[in-house]
Amino acid sequence: MEEAWTILEYLPKSFKSEKDQEYINFLWESFQSNYEAGKYQFAYLAYHMLFMSFVYFIVWRIKQNKPEDFQKALVGFQNETERELLEASTPFVFHKINESVIFRFLKLLGCDKTKIGNYTKMVKDRNEVAHSNGNIFYSVQESIDEKIVSTLKIIEEIHTHSKNLVLSCFEKFLLENYDPEIREYPDSLNQIKEILIQKNYFSEKDLEICSAYDSDKLEEYEHFDQIDELYAAVLEIHFGGSGSGG
Numbered sequence: 373m374e375e376a377w378t379i380l381e382y383l384p385k386s387f388k389s390e391k392d393q394e395y396i397n398f399l400w401e402s403f404q405s406n407y408e409a410g411k412y413q414f415a416y417l418a419y420h421m422l423f424m425s426f427v428y429f430i431v432w433r434i435k436q437n438k439p440e441d442f443q444k445a446l447v448g449f450q451n452e453t454e455r456e457l458l459e460a461s462t463p464f465v466f467h468k469i470n471e472s473v474i475f476r477f478l479k480l481l482g483c484d485k486t487k488i489g490n491y492t493k494m495v496k497d498r499n500e501v502a503h504s505n506g507n508i509f510y511s512v513q514e515s516i517d518e519k520i521v522s523t524l525k526i527i528e529e530i531h532t533h534s535k536n537l538v539l540s541c542f543e544k545f546l547l548e549n550y551d552p553e554i555r556e557y558p559d560s561l562n563q564i565k566e567i568l569i570q571k572n573y574f575s576e577k578d579l580e581i582c583s584a585y586d587s588d589k590l591e592e593y594e595h596f597d598q599i600d601e602l603y604a605a606v607l608e609i610h611f612g613g614s615g616s617g618g
Contacts, residue, residue, distance in 0.1 A: 373517045375524065376403070376419070382426050382527050384573040386565060392462070396425060412516040413501055419516075420498045423523050424471060425464075427491075429573040430534055431477045432463035436572070437541055441480050463573065471495045481533040491526060535581055541572050542582045546590065550598040560605035568606070579610050 380400065387393040399422050406415035435442045435457075446454045449469070456465060466474055475483075475491045483491075545568045552558040556567060568574060574582075587603045590596055 373407070373513075373520055376407070376520050378524055379419070379422050379426070379527065381576040382531055383422065383575055384429060385569050385576060385579070387573075388566075388570045389462070392464070395464075396422070399425070407516070410513075412511065412513065416501060416516050416519055417498070419520060419523065420494070423494070423527065424467075424474075426527055427474060427478075427530070428463040428466045429575075430481075430530060431466060431474060433534070433537060433541065433572060434477055434480050435460075437537060437544075438480060442477070445477050445480060478530060478533065481530075481537065483530070483533050487529065491530075494523070494526065531577055538574075538578050538581045539585060541574075542568070542585055543590075545572075546587070546599050546603055547593070550595055550602045560602060561609060563602075564606055564609060579606070583607060583610075 383396060387396075399418050403415050403418035403422065406412070406418065443458065446457060449457070453469060456468060460466075472492045472495050475488045478488060478491070549555045549563055549567055552560075552563075555563055557563040569579075572578070583606075585603070587600050590599050593599060
């Protein structure tokens, strides 16, 4: 299915850890090879794991940028689990908690109970496929294509809810990284790649949201010219200079 690759646009553009990049590549290649071989059940499992990775990256962004809200959402977890999540250095630590539970963090983005119930149902459906129950649920291409379409709709829905958080991360980046004399990397390219993209696990879709940011709202800041220059560098590097910002 041609649309299946769209999921990659919602996953990080680059990783600090080669291991993380290899893992995502492995899942995508597993999906492709099984899909092309007609092993649709296994293809679906790999695609679902890509979906869960997307969710982990979203929750990680919440953890990094809304630490107080994230900590409040940990009420009810065992102390050891709470400590592991708070001290985590990678989004993949979220695999240690029940997959159905991870979706409750999306309430912090405005997802209501009905939507979270729909996301949880995806995990239940996956569990039926993953168990040795004697059933082949996806024996024809049409069956998995329907699951891919529904998965992408949910990804788009969750990502839409994350828009304000993405813009908040981007604005913070502009305000804290405009000065090449004090930031980690003097050149904009590396600063954008390492601090904006890798640190926030930004995807192509996240950067599309950033491209619509109105930088004119920051005109009141003393170093607006440098801020706007950094913003222009993001547009130039990732969008060829296009965008609707200031």
